[in-house]
Structures are given as C-alpha cells and as structure tokens.
Amino acid sequence: MKTLKDIKEMKLNDKGLTLVEVLVSISIFFVLSSLVYGIFFSSVNSSKKVVDHNELRNELVMVAEQINDFCDNAQEFKIDEVVNGEVTAIQVVDVHDKGQSTPLKIIKKEDGDLFLIESNIERMINSDYATAEKTSLTVNNDGNLEFNFVISFKDSTRQAKAQSLFTIYDVEEGGNEPTQ
Numbered sequence: 001m002k003t004l005k006d007i008k009e010m011k012l013n014d015k016g017l018t019l020v021e022v023l024v025s026i027s028i029f030f031v032l033s034s035l036v037y038g039i040f041f042s043s044v045n046s047s048k049k050v051v052d053h054n055e056l057r058n059e060l061v062m063v064a065e066q067i068n069d070f071c072d073n074a075q076e077f078k079i080d081e082v083v084n085g086e087v088t089a090i091q092v093v094d095v096h097d098k099g100q101s102t103p104l105k106i107i108k109k110e111d112g113d114l115f116l117i118e119s120n121i122e123r124m125i126n127s128d129y130a131t132a133e134k135t136s137l138t139v140n141n142d143g144n145l146e147f148n149f150v151i152s153f154k155d156s157t158r159q160a161k162a163q164s165l166f167t168i169y170d171v172e173e174g175g176n177e178p179t180q
Contacts, residue, residue, distance in 0.1 A: 045159075048159055049159045049160065052153070052158050052159050052160035053160040053161075053163075055160070056130065056151055056152070056153065056160045056162070056163045057163055059126065059127055059130045059151050059163070060149055060151045060163045060164075060165055062125075063114060063125050063126055063132070063149060063151065064149060064165055064167065066116065066125045067107065067114075067116075067125070067147060067149075067167075067169075068169075070092065070105065070107065070116050070118075071092055071107075071145065071169045072094075073094050074092050074093065074094055074145070074169060074171050075093050075094065075171055076092075076093040076143060076171060077090055077091065077092060077093070077139045077143060077144070077145040077169070077171065078090065078091040078093065078139065079091075079138070079139055080106055080108075081108070086136070087136070087137055087138050087139075088108060088109050088110065089106050089107065089108040089109070090106065090107045090108075090137055090139065090145060091104065091105065091106055092105040092106070092107060092145075093105075104117075104118075104119075105117065105118045106118075107137065107145075108122075109132060109135055109137065112131040112132060112133035112154075113126055113131070113132060114126050114132045114135065126151065128154075129153060129154055129155065130151050130152065130153060130154065131151070131152055131153070131154045132149070132150065132151055133150075133152070134150035134152070134162065135147075135148060135149055135150050135151075136148045136150075140168070143171055144168050144169060144170050144171055145168070145169040145171075146166075146167075146168050147166070147167045147168075147169065148164065148165075148166045148167075149163075149164060149165045149166075149167065150162050150163070150164045151163050151164075
C-alpha cells in the first residue's frame with residue numbers, strides 16, 4: 001500500500017500538464033489569436049478602402065479628361081434639355097480654324113450615367129460600376145459650362161465615399177481650358 005509520501009513523490013515525478021495549465025494555455029492561445037485576427041482583418045478592410053478610393057478617383061479623372069477633350073475648342077454652350085428643373089443635356093458648339101462648325105455635340109446625363117454624343121454616336125463615359133447620379137451641369141451667365149462631377153459606386157457595399165470635382169469650362173477666348 002502506498003503512503004502519502006509515495007503519492008507526493010509520484011506526483012512530482014509525473015510528466016504532463018494539469019487541467020489548470022491546459023486551460024491557461026488555451027486561454028492565452030485564444031487571446032493571441034483574436035489579436036492577430038483583428039489586426040489582420042482591420043488591415044484588409046483598410047486596404048479595401050484605399051483601393052476603392054483610388055478606383056473612384058481614377059474614374060473621376062478619366063471622366064473629366066474625356067469631358068475636357070470633348071469641350072476642346074468650344075465656342076458656345078447651350079442648355080439642350082431640362083428634366084424636372086435639372087439640366088440633363090448641354091450642346092457644345094465648336095468652331096474650327098476655318099470658321100466651320102462641327103456636327104452637333106451633346107453632353108448628357110441619363111439614369112446616373114454620363115454620355116457624350118457626337119455625330120449621332122452616343123457613348124457612355126463613366127464605367128459600369130460607377131454612377132454620376134449627383135453630377136450637375138449648367139451654363140452660367142457668362143456662357144461658360146459649369147460641371148460639378150460627383151462619381152460614386154453603384155454597389156453600396158463598396159467602401160469609398162463619392163468623389164467630386166467642380167470645373168468651369170471657359171469659352172471667352174475661343175479655346176477651352178477648364179478652371180478649377
């Protein structure tokens with residue numbers, strides 16, 4: 001029969017972990033795992049926001065450049081269409097060096113998309129994933145085109161805020177250099 005002294009010696013010589021040691025180890029593991037998980041996914045979300053922001057910014061620049069090219073050499077802007085008090089189409093009148101005017105050119109906003117129409121050919125200038133729903137255009141008292149570009153994602157799960165740019169296309173000197 002084993003005595004109390006024998007049991008104590010046996011306990012000290014046994015190799016292994018007690019239940020308390022196992023629970024402490026598991027707790028430490030879960031705390032560290034949750035910290036790593038939180039840091040990793042917050043950096044992934046932050047990265048997605050940056051990518052979305054840059055994508056919208058690039059979209060805004062691309063649309064603005066296409067409008068700049070379209071309005072190059074503009075001599076006059078005329079309101080072409082008004083829907084519910086909002087200007088939805090502007091005519092761009094070009095006059096070339098020889099005094100000839102080009103076929104009708106129109107900048108149009110329809111269903112949240114921007115279109116350039118030239119020689120009865122219509123092309124959408126914003127990407128399928130972006131909307132220009134809040135974009136506004138008008139002709140001011142000086143005959144210059146005021147364009148407030150506002151580009152946002154159609155998909156509401158994307159994390160970037162809408163990007164905007166206000167531009168005035170000046171026609172006073174016969175050419176067009178947008179002012180911002």
